[in-house]
Amino acid sequence: MTLATLGWNERWHREFGIYASDGLVPGRVVGEHRTHYRVAIEEMELSAEATGRLRNDAHLRSDMPGVGDFVALRPSAGDGPATIEAILPRTSALIRKASGEQRPQLLAANVDVVFVVTGLDGDFNLARLQRFLALVRDSGATPVIVANKAELSSDFAAITREIRTIAPEVALHPTSVRAGSGLADLEPYFTGNRTVAFIGSSGVGKSTLTNVLLERDAQATGAVRAHDSRGRHTTTHRQLFVRPRGGAIIDTPGLRGLEAWNGDAVIADFQDIELLATQCRFSDCQHRSEPKCAVLAAVARGELAAERLAEYLKSPRTRR
Ligand SMILES: Nc1nc2c(ncn2[C@@H]2O[C@H](COP(=O)(O)OP(=O)(O)OP(=O)(O)O)[C@@H](O)[C@H]2O)c(=O)[nH]1
Ligand SMILES: [Mg+2]
Ligand SMILES: [Zn+2]
Structure with missing residues (x-):
């Protein structure tokens, strides 16, 4: 395993530039466990922890390192784990x-x-x-x-x-x-x-x-x-x-x-329909036969698939 086989390329090389002079090495997080990360570096894999600063700066859990992240790593001097000092900006x-x-x-x-x-x-x-x-x-x-x-x-x-x-x-x-x-x-x-x-x-x-x-x-x-x-x-x-x-x-x-329907996920899935629904004449419009229904109008114009509306109407919902 080399960094190139891990997906390391010119872009990552550029992003890593500012850390290179600091004695840090590049790596990619390959595993995430309760107490530590597994990080692959050139030719080997090691255990690592996030630095306290990284933890403090993380406003959201998703700001912490995760599998697939390219990171700047400080190898440990002794037997202990290496430390993840920074996460390189994610492409996705x-x-x-x-x-x-x-x-x-x-x-x-x-x-x-x-x-x-x-x-x-x-x-x-x-x-x-x-x-x-x-x-x-x-x-x-x-x-x-x-x-x-x-x-x-x-x-x-x-x-x-x-x-x-x-x-x-x-x-x-x-x-x-x-x-x-x-x-x-x-x-x-x-x-x-x-x-x-x-x-x-x-x-x-x-x-x-x-x-x-x-x-x-x-x-x-x-x-x-x-x-x-x-x-x-x-x-x-x-x-x-x-x-x-x-x-x-x-x-x-x-x-x-x-696995199961839940309000937020449904709303996220049918954002386009939810958005159209805000334009319906009646705020409690069921989008079935009401006059001035923006959702049915979009179906009539061919902008919304009838099957998609049917799917939406079938879904048990917390908000509608
Ligand atoms: N009939 C059939 N069974 C398959 C096929 N591919 C996988 N399976 C079987 O489906 C079952 C589940 O496969 P997994 O690979 O463990 O499924 P998974 O998506 O990783 O599941 P989780 O790890 O629980 O999220 C196993 O018994 C597989 O042998 C296939 O093409 N045809
Ligand atoms: Mg599996
Ligand atoms: Zn409507």
């Missing part, structure tokens, strides 16, 4: 603003592409996929939908049509680890040592895909429940891995908070 940040939780959580930093992984088994859920895409929308990374367990789907064309109603532009790749299909299509996203983060519900196959793309069994995987295909939250830590063929993968635990 996948941040989860959990509802009812004041502390935004950094899922992955400096990610070029996010694979939003969904399973085409009994657990496929369009609304949930939409919530994951909303999360990526704000990150600065490019979303890609990976529809895994494709061998279990009898009608991928129908699923594609469904997905297209909420994500007409996002690249969509069916894969099956079991059948060994579609995996080569994921390869180009890693060219140029790019970093790809995997997000999605528990049990969709994020870690299974990680292992295939790493060409080794780095991550544990777990069978899903038979009756509803739900996963069992096998992965518990976010972790960055370097691929032998180039590029890096950040595997993440299935996100529990995104």
